[in-house]
Amino acid sequence: MRLLDRSLGRLSRHRRGPVAGLLVLLLGLLLTGGLYSAFSPASAQTDNSAAQIASGRKLFLVGCSFCHGQSGQGVKTLDGNQLGPSLVGVGAAAVDFQVGTGRMPVAQPGAQIPQKEVAYTPQEIADMAAYVASLGPGPEIPTTQDYSLDGLSPAARQEMIVQGGLIFRTNCTACHNFEGAGGAMPQGGYAPKILGVEPKYIYEAMLTGPQAMDNFSNGNLSPAEKRDIIAYLQSLKDSPDYGGFGLGGIGPVSEGLAAWLVGIGGLVGVATWIAAHTARTSRTKAKVQA
Structure with missing residues (x-):
């Protein structure tokens, strides 16, 4: 019993010593630094020299x-x-x-x-x-894993294309058109064409919301949903125009113009030619009879 009391007394004396306090302080700093590195946000982990x-x-x-x-x-x-x-x-x-x-x-x-x-x-x-x-803290540059579609199976890619098409048609077609061809906007602005743009820049545009574009942060559209949109846009780029001339893919404006100029304009031209030809035939017959 006396031996145990002596041992505890020596331990207590060492614990109150200056070296013990320094060791406890160093241990606390190491533990705090390790926890901060493990749980700090991505923007704080940027290693910019x-x-x-x-x-x-x-x-x-x-x-x-x-x-x-x-x-x-x-x-x-x-x-x-x-x-x-x-x-x-x-x-x-x-x-x-x-x-x-x-x-x-x-x-x-x-x-x-x-x-x-x-x-x-x-x-x-x-x-x-x-x-x-x-x-100041802000969105980091995305890594290749955030937007690359390499290594995906055909089934997984098709699932992403379907999901990305739903998201794109809901959030993006009002400005960028259903085909990603862009379009006019108020006050002299326009939505640029995004078909064929590098996936990294499409991801960054959604993440940062440049100029008139809305900001789709990871809270609004998750990284997986952004990747789905990229998969959908890439599928549009690789798909042929089954309907013939795409006319820029900008929808009813170009299609309506083509209908008026080519369709109705052609009909008016044919009708005018028929009327003029009929009139000349009638005049020729009248001269012969006279």
């Missing part, structure tokens, strides 16, 4: 700060209109989409920024995306 962020900031100051401000806070004109929106919180995915498709830097502000030739290399785009991501 200081050198990459610094490189992206240099590119940003040269090519983007005139419209978006030196700190990405956005710039307004003297009359209060927004020259360039704030980029705080838009995330790396927005930069990868806008710069990767050539829409930014913009040549001239307008209702709709068209796609054009890309001005930066992939590494420069990644650097700018890292800098903008450091301004």
